[in-house]
Amino acid sequence: MQQHAEHAGYAEHGDQYIDGAWRPSRDAGAITVLNPATEQVLASVPAGGAADVDAAVAAARRAARAWGATAREERLAPLTRLRDGLAAAQEEITATVVAELGAPVGFAAAVHAGLPLTVAGSYLALLAEHPFEERIGNSVVLAEPAGVVAAITPWNYPLHQIVAKVVPALAAGCPVVLKPAEDTPLVARLFARLVHEAGFPAGVFNLVTGTGTEAGAALIAHPGVDLVSFTGSTGVGREVAATAGRALKRVALELGGKSANVVLPGADLARAVNVNVANVFANSGQTCSAWTRLLVHEDRYEEAVELAAEACAKYVPGDPADPRTRIGPLVNAEQLARVRRYLDGALAEGARLVVGGSEPVEGLPTGYYVRPTVLADVTPEMTVAQEEIFGPVLVVLPYRDKDHAAELANGTPYGLAGGVWAADTETAAAFARRLDTGQVDLNGGRFNPLAPFGGYKSSGLGRELGRHGLEEFLTYKSLQY
Ligand code: NAD
Numbered sequence: 001m002q003q004h005a006e007h008a009g010y011a012e013h014g015d016q017y018i019d020g021a022w023r024p025s026r027d028a029g030a031i032t033v034l035n036p037a038t039e040q041v042l043a044s045v046p047a048g049g050a051a052d053v054d055a056a057v058a059a060a061r062r063a064a065r066a067w068g069a070t071a072r073e074e075r076l077a078p079l080t081r082l083r084d085g086l087a088a089a090q091e092e093i094t095a096t097v098v099a100e101l102g103a104p105v106g107f108a109a110a111v112h113a114g115l116p117l118t119v120a121g122s123y124l125a126l127l128a129e130h131p132f133e134e135r136i137g138n139s140v141v142l143a144e145p146a147g148v149v150a151a152i153t154p155w156n157y158p159l160h161q162i163v164a165k166v167v168p169a170l171a172a173g174c175p176v177v178l179k180p181a182e183d184t185p186l187v188a189r190l191f192a193r194l195v196h197e198a199g200f201p202a203g204v205f206n207l208v209t210g211t212g213t214e215a216g217a218a219l220i221a222h223p224g225v226d227l228v229s230f231t232g233s234t235g236v237g238r239e240v241a242a243t244a245g246r247a248l249k250r251v252a253l254e255l256g257g258k259s260a261n262v263v264l265p266g267a268d269l270a271r272a273v274n275v276n277v278a279n280v281f282a283n284s285g286q287t288c289s290a291w292t293r294l295l296v297h298e299d300r301y302e303e304a305v306e307l308a309a310e311a312c313a314k315y316v317p318g319d320p321a322d323p324r325t326r327i328g329p330l331v332n333a334e335q336l337a338r339v340r341r342y343l344d345g346a347l348a349e350g351a352r353l354v355v356g357g358s359e360p361v362e363g364l365p366t367g368y369y370v371r372p373t374v375l376a377d378v379t380p381e382m383t384v385a386q387e388e389i390f391g392p393v394l395v396v397l398p399y400r401d402k403d404h405a406a407e408l409a410n411g412t413p414y415g416l417a418g419g420v421w422a423a424d425t426e427t428a429a430a431f432a433r434r435l436d437t438g439q440v441d442l443n444g445g446r447f448n449p450l451a452p453f454g455g456y457k458s459s460g461l462g463r464e465l466g467r468h469g470l471e472e473f474l475t476y477k478s479l480q481y
Contacts, residue, residue, distance in 0.1 A: 033186060037102045085197055097113070103320055165464070284392055
């Protein structure tokens, strides 16, 4: 094992989790991990490259046939121990995500630590009952593992996105090589430790930290990988799909979004706006499925803008470690600069700043904080109405009638999520059928971890979560007799 210099909370990690053990990285270079609230260095992890990726994929390939041939009970046992490990590590997970992502501690405990536990538990139940064999006429159809999986994840829900790929892949019988995001490798290392403690066979799970352009690119292009499961930006997703396409690898992509929340006449406007503001400011606005566009009938437009401004006042940026904080910093300096550029650009294009803006947050000179912002008088062709900002920015657009509302809701390249509010569920559901998007919450319908999650159009290919998420990692063989 390489040196571990640990002092004053700082840890210099030199190892990758490959073939069932922590092994010194074969590649030179390190990634420095910062706390986005304090800008202090938290740790460093290896910047793996082609050599680490080669070793990890080779280990996964060696493990593939035996792991793929296991009975479901043999996969259920270590997966159950992994779920129990996630349960026991909730506090450590929370503290890690607060430190490396800057998520407020209450949100981190409930969502960043709690959701992966729920999702892992959901796959135990699915694995216990999934029909891996089915008779269709004179055929028996076998659901078999799709092979070695490359899992590439972003930083915004760092553990959830890992669990939503790795757990169903392992449940399906596929070995995995995980390449997590540069900004949040520490929770990925924690996950690898829990996998190790759960006692999976060597090579079934491997972790390579590194940059997207080195480790990520080497992994998706590797001939030993059969399936690429990628969550991240649409731009990188296109490159991933092109590389995978040339090699005819299967690919699943969870990409960006610009989701609309449509408040139809007759709906409870105050509730719809309040839920929208909470939805878009959660995780400092860094949520792919956030309802970043609020669509309101023109007769109640000004009322909605005022309600949004009032709700916004409850979100005062602050120290994510303080339990009273509802909104923390953005993940890094680059994201902060990007969000500010969008805000300045919006005003230059003629949007009205209701609250927030690109000025620094008062009293917080350190940390990547941005003001929670509401923009009004936004027209559909404006950049802030079309592009994903990935910060706490809500744009409010007026519509004339239902047809116009549907046209606006569908009028971006994305289609990941959305909301519809109406006087009754039937009206909301009828409107939701007109939307080109993967998920729609009606009158504040709760998130369902068993429902397929994924995008239409440029928001991606394939689905995660539940049975649909498990099937992404299966392929089929038909026997006729
Ligand atoms: P990103 O695309 O820059 O990076 C995502 C991952 O891909 C990281 O691990 C990165 O290292 C890796 N990567 C980067 N370039 C690569 C390359 N050339 N080859 C292989 N891998 C590469 O995205 P990000 O900034 O980390 O995350 C934010 C984006 O993710 C947003 O656009 C957001 O909407 C999207 N997202 C989507 C979902 C979803 O489920 N649809 C969920 C969360 C985030």
